[in-house]
Amino acid sequence: MPPEPADDTDIAGLIAYLNMQYQFRAYVGTYELPWEMKSAFVLWDEVRLVPVIDAYLADSDSGRYGRWKFLKSSFMDMNSGSATLATVSGKPYAPVAMDFHARALISDLLLQDD
Numbered sequence: 001m002p003p004e005p006a007d008d009t010d011i012a013g014l015i016a017y018l019n020m021q022y023q024f025r026a027y028v029g030t031y032e033l034p035w036e037m038k039s040a041f042v043l044w045d046e047v048r049l050v051p052v053i054d055a056y057l058a059d060s061d062s063g064r065y066g067r068w069k070f071l072k073s074s075f076m077d078m079n080s081g082s083a084t085l086a087t088v089s090g091k092p093y094a095p096v097a098m099d100f101h102a103r104a105l106i107s108d109l110l111l112q113d114d
Helices: 008-027 046-057 062-076 095-111
Strands: none
Touching: 008 046, 008 062, 008 095, 046 062, 062 095
């Protein structure tokens, strides 16, 4: 399991990484991960990262969590464990909408006034 995130910057990095995976899957297709290095950050997929992000953002304000719920459902639909290019639900990928919402949430996490 990934380590517990320390702050909003860690969560923003995880969201950016998942967004990159989603964009790659939508535009390029499937990719092979070397599973012999399971502890390396670059090998974590939505199955490992979404629960960590979800637990962290569940305690945040409703606007931030609302945007995350949209991203979460699409990330979990990504189907990275399969070589097929289809999503779990059969719906088409939405890379432009996902990128927009991911960047907005990342900006909110990084630029908030504490």
